[in-house]
Amino acid sequence: GYYMLxxxxxxxxxxxxxxxxxxxxxxxxxxxxxxxxxRVIVDKDFLxxxxxxxxxxxxxxxxGALKLNMGLLCDRERLWNHNFNIDEKIVDLLEVGxxxxxxxxxxxxxxxxxxxTQHGRHLGLxxxxxxxxxxxxxxxxxxxxxxxxxxxxxxxxERGYGPLDLGEIEIRGDIPLE
Numbered sequence: 001g002y003y004m005l006x007x008x009x010x011x012x013x014x015x016x017x018x019x020x021x022x023x024x025x026x027x028x029x030x031x032x033x034x035x036x037x038x039r040v041i042v043d044k045d046f047l048x049x050x051x052x053x054x055x056x057x058x059x060x061x062x063x064g065a066l067k068l069n070m071g072l073l074c075d076r077e078r079l080w081n082h083n084f085n086i087d088e089k090i091v092d093l094l095e096v097g098x099x100x101x102x103x104x105x106x107x108x109x110x111x112x113x114x115x116x117t118q119h120g121r122h123l124g125l126x127x128x129x130x131x132x133x134x135x136x137x138x139x140x141x142x143x144x145x146x147x148x149x150x151x152x153x154x155x156x157x158e159r160g161y162g163p164l165d166l167g168e169i170e171i172r173g174d175i176p177l178e
Contacts, residue, residue, distance in 0.1 A: 062150055
């Protein structure tokens with residue numbers, strides 16, 4: 001439905017590698033001191049993230065809104081320090097990629113195994129949030145994971161990007177978290 005969205009709302013769909021670039025100095029970056037990304041992301045009016053709810057063994061069991069920031073980087077920067085520094089790298093990118101709104105597809109989720117062997121399960125939810133750390137903390141809890149044990153979430157919380165404790169997150173909806 002992306003091309004209908006493009007047509008109906010006159011938006012531009014463009015791979016990041018083909019967009020005009022802008023280099024941003026990161027004031028709080030530990031792995032990245034600067035990044036080059038699409039100018040439209042840096043000069044944005046509104047940043048919307050639409051992750052798919054799934055587990056991921058490479059990021060301590062879960063990947064959500066914060067991990068989407070890897071998509072801000074062009075190939076060369078994405079691969080640089082994509083190792084034991086991945087969690088710090090993900091948090092560094094929040095300085096540029098802090099979404100204004102997150103709408104997560106949790107209708108059919110993927111869980112267990114790895115990205116090639118996961119099994120689908122019907123959950124029937126759409127999860128919406130305005131803070132990516134709080135969003136990912138709630139999603140981690142859906143999988144019965146402790147958000148503090150997911151390194152990039154803990155680091156983002158420690159850098160002041162958002163809460164991890166469910167008691168500090170307003171959760172509303174017609175289906176209880178339990």
